[in-house]
Amino acid sequence: MLELKNIKKDYISGNETVHALKGISLSFRKNEFVSILGQSGCGKTTMLNIIGGLDHYTSGDLLIDHRSTKDFKDKDWDSYRNHTIGFVFQSYNLIPHQSVLANVELALTLSGVSRDERRKRALEALEKVGLKDQIHKRPNQMSGGQMQRVAIARALVNNPDILLADEPTGALDSATSVAIMEILNEIAKDKLVIMVTHNPELAQKYSTRIIRLLDGEVVDDSNPYTIEEKTAEIMKLKKTSMSFVTALSLSLNNLMTKKARTFLTAFAGSIGIIGIALILSLSNGVQSYISSVEKETLSSYPITIQDNSMDMSVMMQTMMGMNAESKEHADDKIYSKQMINDIMETMSDQMDKNNLAAFKEYLDNDSAFKEHTKAIEYGYNLKLNVFNEHGKNGLVQVSPNQVMEKLGFGNMAQMQESFMGAQASSNNEVWNKLPENKTLREEEYTLLKGNWPKNYNEVVLAVDGDSEITDYALYSLGLLNQDDLSDNFEALQNGKEIKKDEQVSYTIDELLDMEFKLVLNSDLYKKINGIWIDMSDDEAYVENAVKNGETMKVVGIIQPKEKALSKNEMGGIYYTNALEKHVVEEVEKSDIVKEQKENKDTNVFTGTAFSKNEKFSLSSLSDEQKMQMAMLSQEDLAAYMSSYNDNVNATYESNLEKLGAVDMNSPSYINIYAKSFDDKEAVADLINTYNEKQEADGKESNVISYNDIVGTMMDSVTSIIDMISYVLMAFVSVSLIVSSIMIGIITYISVLERTKEIGILRAIGASKKDISRVFNAETFIIGLISGLIGIGITVALNIPISMIIEDMSGVANVSSLPVAGGIVLVLISLVLTIIAGLIPSRIASKKDPVEALRSE
Structure with missing residues (x-):
């Protein structure tokens, strides 16, 4: 089932190379209780980590059901640890902010087991170790023996083929150690249990096989196992994957242990959102007021088309241009200056005769105009x-x-x-x-x-x-x-x-x-x-x-x-x-x-x-x-x-x-009342379409010309307000970027604080992507809280702001945040915080699981 062929492991320490394992060759039965003894530094834990897939060998080969692991990728090792291996550590390595039940269920979440099935199997595993009545406690509320039992339950919950125990009784008293050994002995009846220990008495009493190491080499094997050469079915590894919901649960529980810091971080991240939301609220309120004025204006000042129309602005420019023109005369004579004739000529050029009879007939029969007009x-x-x-x-x-x-x-x-x-x-x-x-x-x-x-x-x-x-x-x-x-x-x-x-x-x-x-x-x-x-x-x-x-x-x-x-x-x-x-x-x-x-x-x-x-x-x-x-x-x-x-x-x-x-049938003027300002633009487009049709039909005399002074004026005011809003938002966005960077720093601090948790998750089969997902979930939560706090504070501030503006100008509800705008700002907060957390989450995913487990 499990075979080590000439396994060597070297470490680089400064300028020296340390040979931790020097060609270990061992084979293990499908069910036996193996104890590995030896002095500190002889390579016991290194060999255990290589068997468990936490560490990788330098040379040699590790075979699982005759399948070589030389070509294993990270996802294969993750799946191997999750489905084949169960770890029991001396320091228990439980996640402190998760309940006993959640700690045990964790390995099952990576296997894609349904929630009901996870709970059922976790309760069964806890019942085996005698802790079914302790499922809602946190690890720090339990004794050392109880925590070790939780660790064993967690190792067993996914029904692994191999249970690896690294000094499982090292931190326990004698009575508790015996109880733990009894549990391991019972497990070894149908599974392979490999235990590293410094206690030869317990090993002698409970083990079916004792292997002794010295300076990275096997010096004694009490019950060696030789695997006969035969063709065996290659084990198919199942995929592991942590759902985003599980990642959210892990991160939320962690954040809840640091409520004050989480709130302050989220509040700091919301400052930029508050600034942009307030500008958006004022802009929206003013635009709403302008829109209401536009609607009223459309009722009194519609698109007006007269039988004779003239662009007065051109005439005014002509009159103003006369004062700008200057011409010097060399003699002492007084010369006339063209004025009234120029104005009359300009008026004649700008005067357009509209065939309103033809246009009225078109309006009476065209449904498109009726769709956009009231x-x-x-x-x-x-x-x-x-x-x-x-x-x-x-x-x-x-x-x-x-x-x-x-x-x-x-x-x-x-x-x-x-x-x-x-x-x-x-x-x-x-x-x-x-x-x-x-x-x-x-x-x-x-x-x-x-x-x-x-x-x-x-x-x-x-x-x-x-x-x-x-x-x-x-x-x-x-x-x-x-x-x-x-x-x-x-x-x-x-x-x-x-x-x-x-x-x-x-x-x-x-x-x-x-x-x-x-x-x-x-x-x-x-x-x-x-x-x-x-x-x-x-x-x-x-x-x-x-x-x-x-x-x-x-x-x-x-x-x-x-x-x-x-x-x-x-x-x-x-x-x-x-x-x-x-x-x-x-x-x-x-x-x-x-x-x-x-x-x-x-x-x-x-x-x-x-x-x-x-x-x-x-x-x-x-x-x-x-x-x-x-x-x-x-x-x-x-x-x-x-x-x-x-x-x-x-x-x-x-x-x-x-x-x-x-x-x-031949009006002198036509007033077209649009339903809204957008409809007014649509009506203008329809008039242009009508003009194009008349020109295409060779009826240039039917082309309609008109001046929409009110519409142009309102459109200009709207554009100015939009431009001011965009400029202000650009300035405030700087604070949003700064707060996002701060969240990235806080996330990196969280990575450092949760290094041990990273090692635990990797030990039970979490992939690098799963680790990234955990910290992305953390930034997601902070970003969501930041966005919601920002929107909540903005909505609260809009009340007094609107009251002050109403008192000063008489215009009510000037500061009001649109629902769509609030949702977009929350999404922006989420996106920026997730982006800010990408580097810390990547750093977390690259952490060595062995080193992570050693951290405190």
């Missing part, structure tokens, strides 16, 4: 003429708003509309359109009192979050006297004190009783001498038109929601899309619109062709027309001439727009 709203260049018959100073025109004109800013408002479009000029209006989409409407506003409009002639009044309405809106709606406003403004210009109105209030019923009159654009024109005259400056005519106009009733009061960007609502009236459709339908029925559509080449406001563009002149009239002119009153004649000259450059399309005859 609403798509269409707007039209439709000016509604709305009046308040019962204003503070009589009849007041509410829409278009006349307040700016009364203050002398009418031309400025017209310029704004010319450059920025009809939607931009709506900022001055108090008669505006509600979102058609119900979800969008309810996302922005809360119904404070009354009802939402159900019919086209029903409107709602908007107030701000404090249930207030600006005096600008009150003047515009005719609830305050506009003449008083004009007088105050004139007084202010002359340096006089202005009269301030006291704050007024209204009951809900007063506001819900308000009514307005709608006058169609076409109703403000009267046909004189075959042409249509604008009568909007004729007070009597307008009053009559208002009297016959349709009544608009306020049916509800709305208020912007707290988180809506429109929470600073200045106040005003909101109508529905149904009113727009109603006006367009009614305008289509009017005589002036019918006449214009029937005569597409004739300007109904001049009676001449659109292409003539001639100013009014009596000489150009026929005698009949002159006679008709002579019959007109001075007022009608003046209105006739003014209307003629104002419309001499008009076009067929501009006339229809002025009359309110708009095409509902």
Whole structure:
């Protein structure tokens, strides 16, 4: 079974070579009790370690069931020690932080035995040595004899073929020694027991064979065994492997014996995690706040596409560039400098005409846009003429708003509309359109009192979050006297004190009783001498038109929601899309619109062709027309001439727009409300896809251009915050690396402290990888505890930090760690600590098991 052939073992000591074994040749039976005697230093323990696979011979051969071990690799020796050999040491070599049961089970864990089977076999082994009732004790709670019995139970639990005992009674009293020898004697009945001892009396009494060594050579063998040459089946070695769970258990028990050091190490390792987690918490909180602002911004400032768009930034750069340009002149002359022409040329180059009719048709039929949007709203260049018959100073025109004109800013408002479009000029209006989409409407506003409009002639009044309405809106709606406003403004210009109105209030019923009159654009024109005259400056005519106009009733009061960007609502009236459709339908029925559509080449406001563009002149009239002119009153004649000259450059399309005859399939602007900021980017991509398709189809005129100023601004803020966060994290990461290095040092100290344990594990068959796994498990535990401590402290600190920031800025929950971020940081802590522990664990795996067993 076991045969030593001319085994030699040499050690290098300084410059000398020590010959520990000088050609040992021995064969052993499958079951016998062999005692090896000899003086100290004669090679007894060396031979025992070579038989056990803890030490390797210099030359010769060790045969196991006729199989040579010359070609054994480390994994073969590990398997041999685990499955074939059982060790019993003089100093017991039990792992102090493991229970009796765990110490005995340890060899079985390397064999891959199931947990239930391990416990069963360990209990049976302990029962054989009489310690079944001591399974939960630790080694330091037992006597020397009891600890040696545990060592024997551990050696037997894996049912080895060979039991090696190195001075098993050396540290025991006589009575206990006899008890241990009785156990070994019983084991030797069906196993090979090889015992090294200095006690010849016990050897003589219990051994079946005594071998004596002297200076590394066999000098006597009381019962030699010669193995006959025969073919035998080569023993197949089973693989050994320590599970990571077992490694975790070993390391956790060891760490629990040093609780204070483990906690301080883990806390030190968590400092870097805390720093990064706090930065991540603040960044996440700010980004969440920005995201909420973005969502609100998307509701009020969607992607807007106008029928005429212009990149204002380019124009501004052009104007700024003019001041930067300089040119010296050699003579004394004064030269002109191009400015307005350059600006106009730039504006012309940057002005894009968008075919919104084609784009609207595409949007209505494309499901991809609907997937990323919560609403798509269409707007039209439709000016509604709305009046308040019962204003503070009589009849007041509410829409278009006349307040700016009364203050002398009418031309400025017209310029704004010319450059920025009809939607931009709506900022001055108090008669505006509600979102058609119900979800969008309810996302922005809360119904404070009354009802939402159900019919086209029903409107709602908007107030701000404090249930207030600006005096600008009150003047515009005719609830305050506009003449008083004009007088105050004139007084202010002359340096006089202005009269301030006291704050007024209204009951809900007063506001819900308000009514307005709608006058169609076409109703403000009267046909004189075959042409249509604008009568909007004729007070009597307008009053009559208002009297016959349709009544608009306020049916509800709305208020912007707290988180809506429109929470600073200045106040005003909101109508529905149904009113727009109603006006367009009614305008289509009017005589002036019918006449214009029937005569597409004739300007109904001049009676001449659109292409003539001639100013009014009596000489150009026929005698009949002159006679008709002579019959007109001075007022009608003046209105006739003014209307003629104002419309001499008009076009067929501009006339229809002025009359309110708009095409509902051709909007003047489109507002696209995305579901989220990511969806907004997706919508932009879809628009680009649409443009690419139009270009591919040869329809360049259908290509859409737009400016997303809000999106660009928000994206820039997000990028800045990300950049600041990354820089701060980079600085804090230095502490994380330093703490990881410290954990590596602590792990190395643990390797030094657990050297004896390394020897024990190697003796029972643990491989080098298993030893590495034990210390990797230790760093894993420390890394996990560090990460969890760091995240726990961060979560605790986020509470007061958020409270302080909320107190200073009014923004709640600014410091909040995302769950995913916390998990990632714990994983980072684990990875860094495991990396830091790789070198110490490798050092541990390379330790010589014989030297490790000798350490204290």
